[in-house]
Amino acid sequence: MLALQESGAGADSLAGAQRWLIDGQNARTPAWGPTPGAEPTMLHTSIALLALSRTPGALSANTMRQTAEWLLERIEPGIHVERSTTVEEYDVPYADGDIQAVFQNSLPHFAGPLALSAILSTGVVDPLQQKVFDSVNAIMDTQLEGGHWELPRSPMRPSVWALWPFVSALSSARSAILSTPRAKAALLFPGCAIVQSEDVAQDLTRRLLIQNALFDWIRSRRVVLALWLVAAVTTGVPVTLLLAGRFSVKDFLTALIFPVLLMVFQVIWERRAARAGAGG
Known part of the structure; x- marks a missing residue:
């Protein structure tokens, strides 16, 4: 036949x-x-x-x-x-x-x-x-x-x-x-693959995966990262002033109240998010 x-x-x-x-x-x-x-x-x-x-x-x-x-x-x-x-x-x-x-x-x-x-x-x-x-x-x-x-x-x-x-x-x-005779395919998971032709850089797949993984990580933790950034700035300024001799120890400890409150708020936020994820 x-x-x-x-x-x-x-x-x-x-x-x-x-x-x-x-x-x-x-x-x-x-x-x-x-x-x-x-x-x-x-x-x-x-x-x-x-x-x-x-x-x-x-x-x-x-x-x-x-x-x-x-x-x-x-x-x-x-x-x-x-x-x-x-x-x-x-x-x-x-x-x-x-x-x-x-x-x-x-x-x-x-x-x-x-x-x-x-x-x-x-x-x-x-x-x-x-x-x-x-x-x-x-x-x-x-x-x-x-x-x-x-x-x-x-x-x-x-x-x-x-x-x-x-x-x-x-x-x-x-x-x-494959799209061309000398192309390469990298299977990500069933139903999804990256097909790379021979005309592009050989490390394209690796760079693309790392880039997307980084963006996904930042996107999923944007609130926490924003809190950490605010805490770093509000902590860095008093430390700089203390080292420069423009802040007393008392003023320095007082300036740390806001970063500490941010840290407590972040811990509470993460725990609530974890409970919500477990419940879903």
């Missing part, structure tokens, strides 16, 4: 495959197994969702969201395969002269990257989530020297099967999250 979509096949050519896939969904969960009605797996659910999400109207937005969330719940960042579908084994017959021989082959399946591609391809799940970012970072962190990833049974053997699922997942993440 994916091949027909890529080659520009018409709706009639895809209708049978679409019906077959939808009918083969597991009856208990919004997911698919290797055969119709079988226990669902991440691998088969991902491929089915990839195919159906590319056909307008094949699945409702609610069904796509449920399937994508089912996959997102099961993704483990850094774990690229699932135990039940790690390798597909089959025999390839071939002629060796007059002898008919059989080559035993195994095809690795990377359910994790495929699931990430499927989730992001639907467009119905918010990509600004910690598990999505962790999965992308884990894919980049586990890339081996030479640009490929580890095969389940042949760790150091380069293979196209250990390349395209990961590149596809990274491409899907880039399209869903």
Whole structure:
């Protein structure tokens, strides 16, 4: 079905495959197994969702969201395969002269990257989530020297099967999250991220976060800071006059009455604010 979509096949050519896939969904969960009605797996659910999400109207937005969330719940960042579908084994017959021989082959399946591609391809799940970012970072962190990833049974053997699922997942993440190919994204909390292009200073995110944190702190404590400023001024003037010999000790202590009253008022204010916050 994916091949027909890529080659520009018409709706009639895809209708049978679409019906077959939808009918083969597991009856208990919004997911698919290797055969119709079988226990669902991440691998088969991902491929089915990839195919159906590319056909307008094949699945409702609610069904796509449920399937994508089912996959997102099961993704483990850094774990690229699932135990039940790690390798597909089959025999390839071939002629060796007059002898008919059989080559035993195994095809690795990377359910994790495929699931990430499927989730992001639907467009119905918010990509600004910690598990999505962790999965992308884990894919980049586990890339081996030479640009490929580890095969389940042949760790150091380069293979196209250990390349395209990961590149596809990274491409899907880039399209869903980043504004330009070399941009960077910093997740603040679910649903909110700072996306920084390559044309700005590298410390922009850090400076922006510090600046906003400082402003938020000042805004939330503006009354207390104003009281402290008044107290500092009313205390600093008598101290300066005392050191200059223009104030006696008695005058100095008298001048401190107002700052002390301000301090008492500030303590009462903070306690009332704390009680009001606890009550809310």
